[in-house]
Amino acid sequence: MANQYLHNVQGLFDTIAPNYDRMNNIISLGTHRHWRKQTMAQIHLAPDAHVLDLCCGTGDWTIALARELQPTGEVIGLDFSAPMLKLAQQKVAQQHVADRVWLRRGNAMHLPFKDNTFDLVTIGFGLRNLPDKAQALAEIYRVLKPGARLVCLETSQPDQPLIKPVWQWYFTKVVPLFGRLFAHQYQEYSYLQETTRHFASYQQLAQMFRTAGFQNVHYQRFNFGAAAAHFGTKEAD
Amino acid sequence: MANQYLHNVQGLFDTIAPNYDRMNNIISLGTHRHWRKQTMAQIHLAPDAHVLDLCCGTGDWTIALARELQPTGEVIGLDFSAPMLKLAQQKVAQQHVADRVWLRRGNAMHLPFKDNTFDLVTIGFGLRNLPDKAQALAEIYRVLKPGARLVCLETSQPDQPLIKPVWQWYFTKVVPLFGRLFAHQYQEYSYLQETTRHFASYQQLAQMFRTAGFQNVHYQRFNFGAAAAHFGTKEAD
Numbered sequence: 001m002a003n004q005y006l007h008n009v010q011g012l013f014d015t016i017a018p019n020y021d022r023m024n025n026i027i028s029l030g031t032h033r034h035w036r037k038q039t040m041a042q043i044h045l046a047p048d049a050h051v052l053d054l055c056c057g058t059g060d061w062t063i064a065l066a067r068e069l070q071p072t073g074e075v076i077g078l079d080f081s082a083p084m085l086k087l088a089q090q091k092v093a094q095q096h097v098a099d100r101v102w103l104r105r106g107n108a109m110h111l112p113f114k115d116n117t118f119d120l121v122t123i124g125f126g127l128r129n130l131p132d133k134a135q136a137l138a139e140i141y142r143v144l145k146p147g148a149r150l151v152c153l154e155t156s157q158p159d160q161p162l163i164k165p166v167w168q169w170y171f172t173k174v175v176p177l178f179g180r181l182f183a184h185q186y187q188e189y190s191y192l193q194e195t196t197r198h199f200a201s202y203q204q205l206a207q208m209f210r211t212a213g214f215q216n217v218h219y220q221r222f223n224f225g226a227a228a229a230h231f232g233t234k235e236a237d
Numbered sequence: 238m239a240n241q242y243l244h245n246v247q248g249l250f251d252t253i254a255p256n257y258d259r260m261n262n263i264i265s266l267g268t269h270r271h272w273r274k275q276t277m278a279q280i281h282l283a284p285d286a287h288v289l290d291l292c293c294g295t296g297d298w299t300i301a302l303a304r305e306l307q308p309t310g311e312v313i314g315l316d317f318s319a320p321m322l323k324l325a326q327q328k329v330a331q332q333h334v335a336d337r338v339w340l341r342r343g344n345a346m347h348l349p350f351k352d353n354t355f356d357l358v359t360i361g362f363g364l365r366n367l368p369d370k371a372q373a374l375a376e377i378y379r380v381l382k383p384g385a386r387l388v389c390l391e392t393s394q395p396d397q398p399l400i401k402p403v404w405q406w407y408f409t410k411v412v413p414l415f416g417r418l419f420a421h422q423y424q425e426y427s428y429l430q431e432t433t434r435h436f437a438s439y440q441q442l443a444q445m446f447r448t449a450g451f452q453n454v455h456y457q458r459f460n461f462g463a464a465a466a467h468f469g470t471k472e473a474d
Contacts, residue, residue: 099319104339
């Protein structure tokens, strides 16, 4: 069941890969870069850090992280869609960070890495599409070094009475239309807006972090809550 | 000490990367492809196998392995030299196996992978340059699935009385000269021939496999023993 779901979602992301960057700019009205930038400002990376960027897609966050590192550091970008990774590889080469970025296809719920490996794990707009979020959080916790952090940037839901209906209208009506207009992919973007609307609230996500064992859990909301960055730390030794 | 050694060897491989493919053809008098082909003939891969190719260099063996797989399988190519991996990435794209090959910089003596992960580990002309071979073999054993195989292709030493002096002359005198003539890298190739001459005999290497826990250890020699493929199996569950 979970496997079938994963397989379908993988096919969806394979399909939307060619338009993915453009559509993210359109759907977020250009603000997703700003969210990432604000999130990055709270991450302090050693130049030789080992970073894992999950659900890396076409590699925007992967590359932004790599720019903070020396070649002695590394960012592993993991995604389950080979077409996404192919686009990511091209961008990595263009941006001259191929000496510190390593891409790999894989399943975020079964990470192919050793325990206590990474100084930072990031996941951007990926968690809500994983069928078993608790399992993914447990795996992330496992591969983080003690004392190291998970940073999750994800769509979320506004809760202000005036904002919420506008946001709902935007995601149920406008986003699928954008998908049809700009990418001829109405169905795919209908699905994506559904996962956005039904994903955990920012309080629920913080609780999921705590349940997985993360400490010092906090978050930052963007655009009246349309997106949120969640931070959690693995228990130090 | 071992770290300093590794650092120097890494610098050496970074230096020789641009001429590496050409020099291997010259030094082995074109036979290294033949050795690999004969070794491959003894490997039976499932199309969805997970393969780790250690010390993958510019990726020739990585790509040959990937050609045996469907996109549901994967070959991870690991090397400690970023310039080598950069060349490998170009070849992987040219050969249309980028959907199943994932390159990564790393240390073969501290593999960044989980236990019991791979259906096959290969290491071609790499083991003799690792400062701690026993540690590398232990790590390979750890990441192999129970019942899965290590295949090591490496230079070796002929032991026939008529062949051995010719081989010694070739490696001590001719190979560094080739390095000077074709790559302006006399010193680097002097080092490489030294590691070739001083590396374990095929019997010693088989014994090292057994010490690391491998079962059903056997080998095949090429060119009167100038190279050898060693095979070993991790104990089945």
